[in-house]
Amino acid sequence: MINCILxxxxxxxxxxxxxxxxxxxxxxxWQVRTAETIGMAQRGGCVVSHVRIGDxxxxxLLPLKSADIIVGFEPAExxxxxxxxxxxxxxxxxxxxxxxxxxxxxxxxxxxxxMLTYLRxxxxxxxVVNGESICAACGSSRVLNMALxxxxxxxxxxxxxxxxxxxxxxxxxxxxxxxxxxLALTLGSRINKKENGK
Amino acid sequence: xxxxxxxGNQAIAMGAIRAGVGIVTGYPGTPSTEILETIAxxxxxxxxxxxxxxxxxxxxxxxxxxxxxxxxxxxxKQVGLNVASDPCMSLAYIGxxxxxxxxxxxxxxxxxxxxxxxxxxxxxxxxxxxxxxxSPEEAYLMIGDAFAYSEKYQTPVLFRPTTRVCHGSSSIxxxxxxxxxxxxxxxxxxKWVIFxxxxxxxxxxxxxxxxxxxxxxxxYRFNKLTGRGKKGIVTGGISYAYTIENMExxxxxxxxxxxxTPYPFPxxxxxxxxxxxxxxxxxxxxxxxxxxxLLCLCGKYRLDIIINGKLSGHIQKAGENTVESVGRxxxxxxGLSAADAAQPFSAPELPVRPPVLCAGCPHRASFYAVKxxxxxxxxxxxxxxxxxxxGNASPLDMVDTCLCMGAGITIAQGLQRAExxxxxxxxxxxxxxxxSGITGVINGVYNEADMVLIVLxxxxxxxxxxxxxxxxxxxMMGNLSGKIxxxxxxxxxxxxxxxxxxxxxxxxxxxxxxxxxxxxxxxAVIFEAPCIAIMKPHPAYQVDADKCTGCKICIxxxxxxxxxxxxxxxxxxxxxxxxxxxxxxxxxxDAIGGADK
Ligand code: SF4
Ligand code: SF4
Numbered sequence: 129m130i131n132c133i134l135x136x137x138x139x140x141x142x143x144x145x146x147x148x149x150x151x152x153x154x155x156x157x158w159q160v161r162t163a164e165t166i167g168m169a170q171r172g173g174c175v176v177s178h179v180r181i182g183d184x185x186x187x188x189l190l191p192l193k194s195a196d197i198i199v200g201f202e203p204a205e206x207x208x209x210x211x212x213x214x215x216x217x218x219x220x221x222x223x224x225x226x227x228x229x230x231x232x233x234x235x236x237x238x239x240x241x242x243m244l245t246y247l248r249x250x251x252x253x254x255x256v257v258n259g260e261s262i263c264a265a266c267g268s269s270r271v272l273n274m275a276l277x278x279x280x281x282x283x284x285x286x287x288x289x290x291x292x293x294x295x296x297x298x299x300x301x302x303x304x305x306x307x308x309x310x311l312a313l314t315l316g317s318r319i320n321k322k323e324n325g326k
Numbered sequence: 327x328x329x330x331x332x333x334g335n336q337a338i339a340m341g342a343i344r345a346g347v348g349i350v351t352g353y354p355g356t357p358s359t360e361i362l363e364t365i366a367x368x369x370x371x372x373x374x375x376x377x378x379x380x381x382x383x384x385x386x387x388x389x390x391x392x393x394x395x396x397x398x399x400x401x402x403k404q405v406g407l408n409v410a411s412d413p414c415m416s417l418a419y420i421g422x423x424x425x426x427x428x429x430x431x432x433x434x435x436x437x438x439x440x441x442x443x444x445x446x447x448x449x450x451x452x453x454x455x456x457x458x459x460x461s462p463e464e465a466y467l468m469i470g471d472a473f474a475y476s477e478k479y480q481t482p483v484l485f486r487p488t489t490r491v492c493h494g495s496s497s498i499x500x501x502x503x504x505x506x507x508x509x510x511x512x513x514x515x516x517k518w519v520i521f522x523x524x525x526x527x528x529x530x531x532x533x534x535x536x537x538x539x540x541x542x543x544x545x546y547r548f549n550k551l552t553g554r555g556k557k558g559i560v561t562g563g564i565s566y567a568y569t570i571e572n573m574e575x576x577x578x579x580x581x582x583x584x585x586x587t588p589y590p591f592p593x594x595x596x597x598x599x600x601x602x603x604x605x606x607x608x609x610x611x612x613x614x615x616x617x618x619x620l621l622c623l624c625g626k627y628r629l630d631i632i633i634n635g636k637l638s639g640h641i642q643k644a645g646e647n648t649v650e651s652v653g654r655x656x657x658x659x660x661g662l663s664a665a666d667a668a669q670p671f672s673a674p675e676l677p678v679r680p681p682v683l684c685a686g687c688p689h690r691a692s693f694y695a696v697k698x699x700x701x702x703x704x705x706x707x708x709x710x711x712x713x714x715x716x717g718n719a720s721p722l723d724m725v726d727t728c729l730c731m732g733a734g735i736t737i738a739q740g741l742q743r744a745e746x747x748x749x750x751x752x753x754x755x756x757x758x759x760x761x762s763g764i765t766g767v768i769n770g771v772y773n774e775a776d777m778v779l780i781v782l783x784x785x786x787x788x789x790x791x792x793x794x795x796x797x798x799x800x801x802m803m804g805n806l807s808g809k810i811x812x813x814x815x816x817x818x819x820x821x822x823x824x825x826x827x828x829x830x831x832x833x834x835x836x837x838x839x840x841x842x843x844x845x846x847x848x849x850a851v852i853f854e855a856p857c858i859a860i861m862k863p864h865p866a867y868q869v870d871a872d873k874c875t876g877c878k879i880c881i882x883x884x885x886x887x888x889x890x891x892x893x894x895x896x897x898x899x900x901x902x903x904x905x906x907x908x909x910x911x912x913x914x915x916d917a918i919g920g921a922d923k
Contacts, residue, residue: 138681147495150331154497160331162495167356167438168789171716172887173681187571188461188494188564191649207673228679229885233720238677246674269901 129182130287131194132280135209136201137226138170141273144300145199146177148277152288152296153181163188172229174205181287197285199276201259202226203243210250219251220280222259222272255279255319262315271312278316290317329497334462334487337498338429339364341469346505348396348424349374351384353761354790355403356438357492358431362401363793366802370504375802377793380731380761381406385413385428392422392482393518395509397473401429404443405730409762411448416520417482418452419528424509425473426482428454433489434611434646440711440730442644444612445486449589453532455539456484456589459548460566462496468548468586470505475542479535488611490564490646536590544594548586551599555579557660558599560616561609562586568652569609578660591619600629607659608635611647634659683716685888686863686904688829688855689782693717693724694884694908695835695853696751696780699843705749706741708734710763712755713788713857721885725753732762739766739775749843750777757787757795759812764819770848771820778842779821779850781812784857792860816850823849830855832911864905865920869896873917880909880918 132149134142143164150160158181165175178190195213200206200221213219225240247254262275274297280286281293290313297309332340339361342350350373352362366375374391378384381402388400402410407430414428430448433439449456457472459465465487476483517524543549558581561569566584573582583599585592600606600623608617617635624631634640640655641647657663683690693714696707709715709725710733718725727737738752754763759781770777787793794800799809816824823845827838835853842849866888876894880886886909888902896917898909910918 137679139684147331150495150497154329154331158497159329160495160497162331163490164333164493164495165437166493168681168716169437171681171684171713172679174679184574186567186574187649188490188496188567189649191571191653204676204679208676210673227890228677229682229887230680230720231677232881232890233885235891236677242674243676263901 129180129185130285131190131196131214132179132181132286133190133195133198133209133212134177134179134201135198135205136175137205138172138175140201141270142175142177142201145273145277146179148293148296148300149179149286149288151300152292155292155295156288159183159185161185161188174208176209197280197283199280201272201276203240203247204238207243207246216252218253218255218283218285219247220255220257220276220283221247222276223256224260253283255283257316257319262312262319265315266308266312268308271309274309274312275316278313279319282317327499327501329499331495332462332466332498333360333493333495334459334465334491335360335493336364337462337466338469338485338487340368340500341466342399342427342473343368343370343373344501344504345425345470345473346397346507347373347399347473348507348509349388349391349398350401351376351378351387351398352401353378353381353384353406354787354793355406355431356790357433357489358401358403358429359790359793360492361429362802377795377802379796381410382413385410385417388426389413389417389422389482392424392426394512395424397425397507399427399429402431403439404430404432404445405440406430407445407448409731415452418454419525419532420518420520421480421528422476422482423480424507425476427469427472427476427485428482429485429487431487431489431492432612435489437489442612444615445484446588446615447613449484449486453536454482454484454589455479455587456486458563458586458588459487459491460563460584460586462491462494463498464548465491466498471546479539481535488564540590540593543587543590543592546587546592548584549592549595550584551581551595553579553581555581556602556604557581558583558603558606559609559656559659560585560599560606560620562588562616563611565609565611565647565652568647568649569656571649572653572656576656576660576662578662580660585616588615588619593623596620596623597627600624600631603631605632605659606634607640607655608633609641609647609652609655610635680719681716682719682885682887683713684858684904685886685902686858686906687713688784688853688857688906689714689717690722690884690886691829691832691855691906691908692780692782692835692853693722695829695832696839697722697724699836699839700749700751703749703843704747705751706738708738708741708750708752710734710754710758712758714753714755714782717753719885721882731758732766735763735766735779736769738777739770739773742775742777751780752777753780753782756781756783756785756797756812757793760796760810764815767816767819767821767848775848776846777848778839779848780839781850781852783812783852783854786857786860788857788859792857812852821848821850823847824852825850826852826854828855829853830906830908832908858904866900866903866905867898867907867910867918867920869898870917870919871895873915875915875917877914879914880912883912884909
């Protein structure tokens, strides 16, 4: 069984990312269960997707301490979900923080860096992704989810290969967006190898 | 057959299509919305689908179709059933000919709702059978059963999934055979006309049917009794999944009863379960419905069995269950030592992240204009249900009351009667206006209320994911119908002052609201600008760092999520900005400009 959490801020594309993982896993003949946050939180609140792969899964929500991998689209959102991470689980996290409006109003200096430092100290298997630069390289701010998926798949923790994931992307996305998204996926998968292959 | 990843709501829709449903109606509401959307998207071609103006209309349209022998389905969220309760209660007496399923999604938590009401209670109140699926795959099959039972007993039935079933997905193998349903058409008969005498007779019939249905449900395929021992667990819905998830790790003998039809309660099966037990734990969400049924049975049959659950404090009384909360209750109940609690991470303080209006949302501009127009006057701002409820947050702080769909307009009237000298302003969205705002306006005009009505018309039902409504002229059958003009409706209702304006013109908006506020009687301003999600965004705005003095006025006045302060200057995140221009209008130093600047 493989358990995965995707955590981010409403609007970042977590739901599509979880669908792509599920699609890839199903193509391999595996059973999948997912749970999404849909509703008010999608307007810039905290959103979490639970993805569970394997036979005999009952609950759509992960139990605590069971995630093989957490994909954080935003550093604080990754930290918020750490209670789900199993021992020696992997965290893939986007480097850039998103400052909540409440923080801007209260003059808080939150920018995600404190959270990254914390993650670096706590998590052995951490992959930090510079999603911003991948998005810039692709010329679209809407491919962060692909960059993170690419990084996540190349950790091996999803039990899915890059090729399998790419196939799922091709299947689920509209034709005109495929090249752009595959580029982000590829760049994401390389970052992981480069920076964490030490 | 290759499995497909289906969300619970999609599974319900596909199951209904498979069952030969002919007419589907509903009003959007989280967590139920995707059911009707999926029917429309996967329509084999012969299903009539509509977003109705509200849940009451939706239920009545579905009922009419069922009178004529069609299989019909109506979808809504739990609070929507309150709106539809009038036809629902009467229909329970009248009954149907074609199968009719009323799908009502409950929202434990609540995650996106005003209440944690329990539709299983409503079922008992209306005396209607109710089905409670525990997973998307079960929902897929169960919805077909619901139609069959509905036809067998000639009664509408309730189908009550909860959020985690609605918005959970599983891989499901679809069966592409669609049941053929022949609708015979409407046959005139006195039985379709409710009169006190008929109601009395039908009430007797409903009561007589009750034990028969209960007996029938005792052998229903998704009510399941397994295991053995002196201790028993009863559960249903998504809590069943949490229970099983935990049981696989637990040792010891235990009996397990899963209830898929909480009403009428499958008494015979429950008695079989209770046989030989000392103690029972009931794991359910929302209200202690199953727990009370068991307590009744113990009383009725003088069984000396301890029933634990919500009433006894063993299961939390509010909020949703989780794998962990159920795990803890099971450990306690079975006398096992609890698994070591997850060690809390000593994380630095996490930023709170409440939902906010999108960058570029027209509601932000509207709220800001009204706020400025009313500056210096004592005013109360009554809000309503929709994205614009988010206008309550700082810095806008423009929602002083919010109760239920359409209530803002009439709450404002009550406030006005109770307190003189305070200007009453009510906000209502376009979809909410059609849903239940219009009667409130009539009430205000008729009773000479003195208030300002602000209609936030963004050409969509935004919060639930952008459904069309009567003002958009688009229907779920893909047709263009005549758009219903809110302004003409207001004028026709006798509102003396009706003005429309584009909220992104801040100055004009402010002046228009001022004029409306000066008007005696009910005055209305319609702010017209589409939700950013249904339009092409304008190019992002930028801050000229040389001109920006770091005064933060733009940030503190508007609270746009695209704006932050970096290095003591305002900064606009280009990937978030939708180029709405209001920050540029607010900046006193002319430091913010559009792409062409
Ligand atoms: S123009 Fe200004 S207020 Fe409008 S979305 Fe962009 S940053 Fe926000
Ligand atoms: S979805 Fe549309 S209406 Fe809702 S907050 Fe965003 S822009 Fe505003």
